Amino acid sequence: MSSDSREAKATRIRHLLRTEGDAVERNTRTFNRGRYDAVAELEAYEEYRNRAREIKERAIENLPELIDEVAAAVEENGGTVYLADDAADANRYVREVVADADAETVVKSKSMTTEELEVNDALEADGIDVWETDLGEFVLQVADETPSHIVAPAIHKSREGIAELFRERFDPDERLETAEDLTMFARGFLGERIREADVGVTGANFVTADSGSIALVTSEGNARKTVTATDTQIAVAGVEKIVPTVEDLHPFVELIGKSGTGQDVTAYVSLLTPPVDAPSLDRDPVAPLSSESADERDFHLVLVDNGRTAMREDDQLRETLYCIRCSACANSCANFQSVGGHAFGGETYSGGIATGWETGVHGYDSAAEFNDLCTGCTRCVNACPVKIDIPWINNVVRDRLNRGGDDGRFEFVYDELVPDEEPGGIDLQKRLFGNYETLAKLGSATAPVSNWVGELGPVRALLERAAGVDERRSLPEFHRETLRDWFSARGPSVSRADADREVVLYPDAYTNYVDVDRGKAAVRVLEALNVHVRIPAVGESGRAPLSQGMIDTADERASRVYAALAEHVDAGRDVVVIEPSDLAMFQREYEKLLPERSFERLRDGSYEILEYVYGCLENGADPSALRRPERPVAYHAHCQQRTLGLERYTTTVFRELGADVLESDVECCGMAGSFGYKTQYYDLSMDVGDRLREQFTSPAARDRLVVASGTSCEEQLGALLERDAAHPVEVLDPARRNRTDR
Amino acid sequence: MESDVLGTFESALQRVDVRLERTTAANVRGILAEVLEPPAVGVPLPFDGVSLPEAVETEPTPDELEAATTGITAVEFAVADYGSVAIRSSPTGEEPVSVYADVHAAVVAASDVLPDMEAAFERLGTDARGGADTVLATGPSATADMGALVTGAHGPKAVHAVVIEDR
Numbered sequence: 001m002s003s004d005s006r007e008a009k010a011t012r013i014r015h016l017l018r019t020e021g022d023a024v025e026r027n028t029r030t031f032n033r034g035r036y037d038a039v040a041e042l043e044a045y046e047e048y049r050n051r052a053r054e055i056k057e058r059a060i061e062n063l064p065e066l067i068d069e070v071a072a073a074v075e076e077n078g079g080t081v082y083l084a085d086d087a088a089d090a091n092r093y094v095r096e097v098v099a100d101a102d103a104e105t106v107v108k109s110k111s112m113t114t115e116e117l118e119v120n121d122a123l124e125a126d127g128i129d130v131w132e133t134d135l136g137e138f139v140l141q142v143a144d145e146t147p148s149h150i151v152a153p154a155i156h157k158s159r160e161g162i163a164e165l166f167r168e169r170f171d172p173d174e175r176l177e178t179a180e181d182l183t184m185f186a187r188g189f190l191g192e193r194i195r196e197a198d199v200g201v202t203g204a205n206f207v208t209a210d211s212g213s214i215a216l217v218t219s220e221g222n223a224r225k226t227v228t229a230t231d232t233q234i235a236v237a238g239v240e241k242i243v244p245t246v247e248d249l250h251p252f253v254e255l256i257g258k259s260g261t262g263q264d265v266t267a268y269v270s271l272l273t274p275p276v277d278a279p280s281l282d283r284d285p286v287a288p289l290s291s292e293s294a295d296e297r298d299f300h301l302v303l304v305d306n307g308r309t310a311m312r313e314d315d316q317l318r319e320t321l322y323c324i325r326c327s328a329c330a331n332s333c334a335n336f337q338s339v340g341g342h343a344f345g346g347e348t349y350s351g352g353i354a355t356g357w358e359t360g361v362h363g364y365d366s367a368a369e370f371n372d373l374c375t376g377c378t379r380c381v382n383a384c385p386v387k388i389d390i391p392w393i394n395n396v397v398r399d400r401l402n403r404g405g406d407d408g409r410f411e412f413v414y415d416e417l418v419p420d421e422e423p424g425g426i427d428l429q430k431r432l433f434g435n436y437e438t439l440a441k442l443g444s445a446t447a448p449v450s451n452w453v454g455e456l457g458p459v460r461a462l463l464e465r466a467a468g469v470d471e472r473r474s475l476p477e478f479h480r481e482t483l484r485d486w487f488s489a490r491g492p493s494v495s496r497a498d499a500d501r502e503v504v505l506y507p508d509a510y511t512n513y514v515d516v517d518r519g520k521a522a523v524r525v526l527e528a529l530n531v532h533v534r535i536p537a538v539g540e541s542g543r544a545p546l547s548q549g550m551i552d553t554a555d556e557r558a559s560r561v562y563a564a565l566a567e568h569v570d571a572g573r574d575v576v577v578i579e580p581s582d583l584a585m586f587q588r589e590y591e592k593l594l595p596e597r598s599f600e601r602l603r604d605g606s607y608e609i610l611e612y613v614y615g616c617l618e619n620g621a622d623p624s625a626l627r628r629p630e631r632p633v634a635y636h637a638h639c640q641q642r643t644l645g646l647e648r649y650t651t652t653v654f655r656e657l658g659a660d661v662l663e664s665d666v667e668c669c670g671m672a673g674s675f676g677y678k679t680q681y682y683d684l685s686m687d688v689g690d691r692l693r694e695q696f697t698s699p700a701a702r703d704r705l706v707v708a709s710g711t712s713c714e715e716q717l718g719a720l721l722e723r724d725a726a727h728p729v730e731v732l733d734p735a736r737r738n739r740t741d742r
Numbered sequence: 743m744e745s746d747v748l749g750t751f752e753s754a755l756q757r758v759d760v761r762l763e764r765t766t767a768a769n770v771r772g773i774l775a776e777v778l779e780p781p782a783v784g785v786p787l788p789f790d791g792v793s794l795p796e797a798v799e800t801e802p803t804p805d806e807l808e809a810a811t812t813g814i815t816a817v818e819f820a821v822a823d824y825g826s827v828a829i830r831s832s833p834t835g836e837e838p839v840s841v842y843a844d845v846h847a848a849v850v851a852a853s854d855v856l857p858d859m860e861a862a863f864e865r866l867g868t869d870a871r872g873g874a875d876t877v878l879a880t881g882p883s884a885t886a887d888m889g890a891l892v893t894g895a896h897g898p899k900a901v902h903a904v905v906i907e908d909r
């Protein structure tokens with residue numbers, strides 16, 4: 001990416017932060033809080049997720065047979081099924097049905113699939129009036145905008161903005177001010193459109209193969225009216241919406257509302273086996289409804305492929321087809337909360353899983369624009385009701401985009417500095433951050449010269465222009481003496497023979513070269529608990545290249561790390577990791593990079609440092625060997641640590657040592673590894689960080705000692721607050737006993 | 743056991759702002775007469791010995807439907823733990839009557855109050871494979887698209903549930 005396009009991107013993000021950010025933030029965070037509450041109450045949440053995942057896996061596996069089964073069932077009921085290859089094919093069929101019905105007006109209930117196909121444009125080209133009856137979609141139709149969220153398409157619009165829009169467009173007799181006024185006006189206006197419509201178009205959240213039914217999950221009631229009022233119904237659905245049986249819908253109905261808007265269940269779940277049996281309203285307005293009119297209804301199910309069969313055959317993109325479009329991944333995403341779907345979406349879909357959808361249905365170009373916005377924080381992973389590894393899909397697409405890229409102008413400078421296994425053409429910024437280990441090694445070997453060179457104005461300006469490293473960020477300071485050097489010279493202070501247990505402390509690149517003090521503290525804390533510590537020569541986990549979409553490099557790093565640790569694991573030594581994002585590599589991403597058995601052994605033998613401290617204390621180690629925090633603590637867990645459910649060990653250890661702990665509930669600090677360093681994302685990173693700043697400058701937190709588990713979180717907190725943050729092990733370090741907390 | 747299910751149903755309904763009346767077949771007509779605000783439309787109730795109040799129009803035109811304040815229908819069954827009612831979309835007209843009026847009064851037999859969604863989907867499976875159309879409705883219709891939560895987006899603003907305990 002050139003510095004011009006980085007600047008253009010930054011400008012666009014600033015614009016969205018200003019215009020749409022507040023409304024999106026308010027709404028997504030409300031949905032998100034609702035989700036937390038709703039799933040906390042659902043005992044069987046995990047069980048439903050497993051069932052949902054299993055049903056989807058099976059359905060996609062057997063998709064061709066299920067399509068045949070649906071077609072037979074719908075036809076048996078008296079409807080028609082059309083299998084459309086792509087958007088043009090689907091639109092042609094819809095236009096034919098509408099023309100056959102002699103329709104002038106079509107009403108639609110909300111359907112992202114019809115957005116994907118641009119059905120409205122196709123019908124309008126034939127002179128048909130098309131009306132969106134979902135109130136959010138209606139607002140966008142009037143404003144001539146695209147959805148910015150898959151569940152709440154107009155989430156970025158404020159009440160004032162909608163009032164203004166209606167005033168301009170409809171010039172209503174009465175002043176519309178409240179949400180109630182606006183809703184009732186739209187209900188009245190759309191009620192008339194529904195009454196005069198000849199064809200009703202809906203989507204389908206699910207299609208059941210056994211009965212030929214469609215399930216519609218809605219809250220407003222517009223889908224019910226759209227179907228009931230018109231004689232001809234067209235349901236448009238991606239082929240991935242099919243599940244084998246009606247009973248299979250059960251886990252999804254339990255999960256979808258809770259995952260999306262945080263409601264226990266949406267107001268309406270329609271399970272229709274069309275043509276529906278309700279009397280038609282599309283007749284004489286003053287003649288009584290007649291049950292005979294139910295017999296004259298016509299139904300068309302348009303099953304859309306549009307790239308889905310190819311996704312099914314793609315081992316990495318296939319999971320995207322399990323998505324039930326609940327929006328939890330978007331709502332739980334810190335960056336999405338700040339900028340919304342207009343920054344975070346391609347031609348149609350937005351939010352976390354949009355990369356998978358856009359790549360599959362519109363191609364890589366459509367996904368390229370926003371794919372970078374995924375920082376890999378993984379907060380969406382636990383939110384997804386069908387357990388899709390959304391960050392992994394983003395990594396895969398990033399990797400494929402790297403391979404197709406042609407922005408290699410600075411390659412010659414960097415081939416020496418940042419050798420890697422990846423093909424040429426990867427943008428310089430990505431290569432720089434992806435090869436952090438090489439940089440760190442070089443920086444450490446030449447420290448302190450490298451540090452003040454890095455701080456020199458002209459060098460920073462060049463770094464910003466060429467590689468997009470934002471000048472406003474302070475760069476890491478490299479230490480001449482690495483953690484491993486220090487430890488080799490010092491040796492362990494608890495011998496193997498005397499120790500209760502044996503640990504391999506993983507020297508991640510940051511701890512080893514930059515935050516050496518945190519590594520020393522970790523050694524002393526472990527030794528205070530009577531642990532024999534070793535620090536072997538192990539390289540970077542692969543996190544840095546993976547975050548830039550350099551999967552081959554990450555893969556190679558993973559193999560090296562495993563080779564270096566395998567013997568220790570076999571010897572029964574526990575692997576202890578300080579940096580949560582590296583532990584997350586071992587526990588999550590290595591599943592994709594290592595043979596299954598290797599992955600499982602490393603996963604089962606590795607621990608986060610405070611998790612390990614907790615385990616030692618539980619097993620009888622003496623807590624008085626550790627330093628007690630002397631001030632109340634404000635703690636921000638790392639996002640990946642939270643995804644793994646590990647943050648509770650830190651708070652428990654602190655509390656057991658008598659500290660008062662307040663934990664932040666902000667999804668992500670906004671720094672997210674290299675993300676916050678990139679000039680094009682600096683403002684976004686700070687906007688996300690603002691939520692953490694607000695929380696930690698509140699009266700309840702203002703005077704607390706700030707503690708954070710992640711490197712980049714510490715960096716960000718330092719920038720946001722006027723206080724430095726410490727890692728938990730530094731707080732517990734017995735060597736700091738006589739020092740007061742900062 | 744059954745009373746437990748009804749208790750669960752009642753508290754779930756409270757969470758979604760729906761008032762529940764528990765009554766006997768003999769009193770249904772009286773209760774409905776109290777609940778309804780005219781003009782009212784309705785579908786004849788399929789319970790022995792139960793009829794609709796006089797004022798209810800049972801053969802409404804589309805215009806009358808649109809103008810109705812109250813719509814009264816029986817429902818196929820209810821789901822206790824969510825406070826949902828299953829509206830059948832049959833040729834008799836339960837679906838339009840329940841969605842067009844501002845208030846939906848849903849009448850259900852106590853024996854048709856199922857404990858949970860699991861049971862509901864067992865029943866829905868059989869019904870759907872037999873060609874039935876059913877809407878699981880939970881609370882009033884709602885939207886947050888206009889900047890705040892509003893009930894009565896396209897469907898009813900309020901819902902009443904009437905359980906007939908001796909049916």
Ligand code: SF4
Nearest residue numbers: 323324326327329384
């Ligand atoms: S990927 Fe998962 S969380 Fe995101 S919309 Fe799809 S189902 Fe929901």
